[in-house]
Amino acid sequence: MAQKTYLEAIRDGIREEMERDERVMILGEDVGAKGGVFGVTDGLQKQFGEWRVLDSPLAESCIVGVAIGAALNGMRPIAEIQFQDFIMPAVDQIISEAAKMRYRSNGDWGVPMVVRAPFGGGVHGALYHSQSIEAIFCHIPGLRVVVPSSPYDAKGMIIGALRDPDPVLYFEHKRAYRAIKGEVPDGEYTVPLDTANVVRSGDDIAVFTYGMMVHTALEAAERIAADGFECEVIDLRALRPLDRGAIVSSARKCGKVLVLQEANLAVSVASEVSAIIAEECFEHLDAPVMRLGGPEIPAMPYAPPLEHAYLITAEKVDKALRELAAY
Amino acid sequence: MAQKTYLEAIRDGIREEMERDERVMILGEDVGAKGGVFGVTDGLQKQFGEWRVLDSPLAESCIVGVAIGAALNGMRPIAEIQFQDFIMPAVDQIISEAAKMRYRSNGDWGVPMVVRAPFGGGVHGALYHSQSIEAIFCHIPGLRVVVPSSPYDAKGMIIGALRDPDPVLYFEHKRAYRAIKGEVPDGEYTVPLDTANVVRSGDDIAVFTYGMMVHTALEAAERIAADGFECEVIDLRALRPLDRGAIVSSARKCGKVLVLQEANLAVSVASEVSAIIAEECFEHLDAPVMRLGGPEIPAMPYAPPLEHAYLITAEKVDKALRELAAY
Amino acid sequence: MAVTKPDAKDEAGLDAGTLRELYRNMLRSRLLDERMWVLNRQGRAPFWISGMGHEAVQVAFGMNLRPGYDWIAPYYRDLALTLVLGMTPKDHLLSVLARADDPNSGGRQMPAHYGCHRLNIISTGSPVGTQLLHAAGLALASRMRGEDAVAFTSIGEGGTSEGDFHEALNFAATHRLAVLFVVENNGYAISVPWEKQMPTPDVADRATAYGIPGVVVDGGDAMACYRVAREATERARRGEGPTLVEAKVLRLTSHSSDDDQRRYRSLEVLEEEKQRDGVLRFRAQLEELGVLKPGDAEEMRAELVRELDRALDEAEAAPQPDPDTVLRHVYAEDR
């Protein structure tokens, strides 16, 4: 098995699936000659031509609306949104159309489309190139929302998403692209779009998280392990639907819970995880369910001292874990 | 004090504030001669003229984007969205622009705008005239989100919203318009945009809810009171920011909690209320925090048997309360 | 077969059979539409939104499309179009009565939210304007597979104020996709007259922005509509790209059964519009041409009413949706 970056793993998954399935195509801003602003689609236009890797106009509703139409007519489009922050003009097409097509047609029409977008901060991207805005889609029945944290999952989940008959939002942490490396099998495999993944076992504190925060959580878990506390780190991976069973089982086992995310906390994925635990683990908890997330400000500012004040570092996680441990 | 409908109370508040403050104006589809599809703005164009009550083109991003510009240039616009379901094309202007204007300008620019929209189901409105989609805005720092449940609050909160220096989303339950009547004082008064309201006192079970569900909760509370269980019913009213103090205090007092809403549950206001309680009331709870909300389907279907299957009735609430009581 | 009176003003060069079919399709839709209103006023159907006054252009396009091969992204006034393509009065009566077998949505959506998989009519939601981008995507997929299918989509003039209108025209024109953009301009978006929606009276003017043909046609002139539809469809099928067609139509009813247009339109104008009804005009024209002989129209109507009565009986006998199905079809069941 080869060692690959998160970015390469996504690209490999897309390329292989495009080779296997003629229906797969990409539509988005700068996806062609430039290969996307991060290089995820680098080389794909050369390999598959200008139609299958189509540089779209600067219009997100167009990207997603056209992808929906193409999906209804037999294609398997990837709609690439340049930054998750800029998905907003496409929200109507995603929430009103793609998410409701199957239900409103009583099962007659489906939208097998993947919307890809990079999210997250810590790259001096300021207010509009740092957001983690996945929560609003996690509220919407009819959508699937996934966030891989490892190269292995990145490839397996993009292939899984492309084979799924329903609309999947596939969000990529932009800091992971080059920073995260790992083993990636050659050839095809899929990772399910609805299961969480226990990436570290432990029975003192369960840490539920996703995206780059998985790596931060692991780092913090090692620190506190030095003092004899063993964290179980659960990579949620599938944000909609959440893997309720996995959440309940780790929470019950540990009795103490930290829900961790980079996104704003109010009405978020962390709220839902917390609510599920409050519903189902009442008799097993040894401490309040703790949440740690982005501060309640619109997004990450540009100036390094301000950006740093937003970011959730291993120190902050470590501190939270020690508080829980001491409860 | 006069007895008024919820709809009349909203209109009175708007009219009076327009009489007092020249900067207040309304922009939206059919708000003029027709007075809006529900009649909320009936008569206002006649009184205030075609500019201050302006029939917009059928374009929601336009309605909100223009309102933002007008607000930056000294006006106090109301952007009316015909149905909350159709707010989606305006999400970019609301979330990317209005919500972030103050923060991104370091406090230099603010957007004193009110976005009004009717929400909720039970009126044979089917998938796109029944939605309760407020959760996605409750996730967004920089916005205020309010939902009055009584005519008194409806008037006081619309005046409060129009005087607030920040963007306020003011959602009206369309079933309340004519069904809910109550005392409404003449003349000006405001209801704060960040406090909950205990509409029934009790110490057995705390029911947190908003909108039409407040009335359903009160009905269910009376039923179970017959069997000696006293519910405290808290009308959340302010959905962003939530009144954390009021939530924690009622939850601690009662020890049992039902969070009730018409909206879908996953990643919603109910999730957040539940998470707050899980965080802050650990030592005071006598049962798991229970949530009751819309089923996980995209929206309310049209056919009466299907619509009824979605709706949360007093029977369903009663059943949930008895389950909690028995815990 | 040539038109019976070739010296008469049959500009479209249509044979008598085609002309009769055009008329019959218009009348069939009109009768069903009227029945829907009756059901609503009788309290048997909570909602209806009408296509009355819009029929000619829809029928004209419908007769030029290939059902089940071409793609359709319609809007809620396109009753006549769906009938031409092969949906039946019963299908729509099942919908207005919200029955389980409604092929549009199984009673899940409001009536007039059309959709039929067999006929490539994609499912329509309520948000105005989104369908135009779907049509561009439908055409893109056909084009990528080298097929000569065209994608028809329609919208009211009000809906052309939405951003999606611009994005769809821009994309389809940039790639010369086979999309027929048909604007059914009835001058009103619910109560808002066109002057408050847009700066010029003709939506077709906007074709210039996209370097494509823009055509204004009298939507009450069935033959003119037919000619325009044929030209636009053939052009698209030849791979020459989209056309923007604007039909000036009449909204012969209130916006919907929930609206009362007397609040915002004068009675004189409403009366006057009734006189300009395209169904009446076309009948008179065909009688003048001799395509319809005395008694033909009445016979046609009687036959269509019989079809309708039968359809209504069947629809009323059909079962309502089972409440247990409410949770189905959120995600694919055969994944």
Next chain:
Amino acid sequence: MAVTKPDAKDEAGLDAGTLRELYRNMLRSRLLDERMWVLNRQGRAPFWISGMGHEAVQVAFGMNLRPGYDWIAPYYRDLALTLVLGMTPKDHLLSVLARADDPNSGGRQMPAHYGCHRLNIISTGSPVGTQLLHAAGLALASRMRGEDAVAFTSIGEGGTSEGDFHEALNFAATHRLAVLFVVENNGYAISVPWEKQMPTPDVADRATAYGIPGVVVDGGDAMACYRVAREATERARRGEGPTLVEAKVLRLTSHSSDDDQRRYRSLEVLEEEKQRDGVLRFRAQLEELGVLKPGDAEEMRAELVRELDRALDEAEAAPQPDPDTVLRHVYAEDR
């Protein structure tokens, strides 16, 4: 004062003082812009996005607007415009270095996200296209108060594909609002050439759709830009409604400091464009006209560089934002 050589090709009928000011403003922006790149390449500024090649049209409009009275909803390439209106090189150096006193955003936004309350320059975010609707709203408010202020807004040709472009033009034209819509067409949206963005080369064609004047101007011809800006501004101020101005400009740099345009554009074209640089062209023109005497341009440059050096020293000495302020200004503090 008339132009020094009135027989020369001064089509705009401008006096020498105005011409010198035009040139000085362009040069001032160019020098600051070049310095920003230097700071970026030195690793002292993580990001810059340039206006080089776009200056003439911005300066032309800036000189025709009334700072602090008219309203401005700019986009990220409008460095030159903001300087003409009264922002200073120091203001923007504070921004590129993300200092607390940056008047644009206090170091919260990326550089080139302009905003200045004192000058009625509204705060700009990153989402492309939204500002056009703000401009319509700004103009609506002025109009409702009976003021003759105009609202200037600008965008790249790529951004005109967004739905908000259409919605803004449509609204402003319907109500004849005093909005100046300026498209700075440099032929690229990052790497996407105009042919993949739109069906016709001229965005100004779209004015027809809205029944307003559309003007194409060579954005490298400062005098032509000035004339067009003056006409459009006066027209708007007289209450005659919006104008759509398209300036054909050059993007003399990569999209931003994060981009390398050699990946998608040929070196010959890039070389050739450098020769067409409007700042060079205008200097030659003014020298020919005798408006700039030998040595004038060098002297001007030297003075501007001194201003710039001073500004940079001051900006670098300015404090970074206090991390404790990160939570401020989500909601009004004086409610």
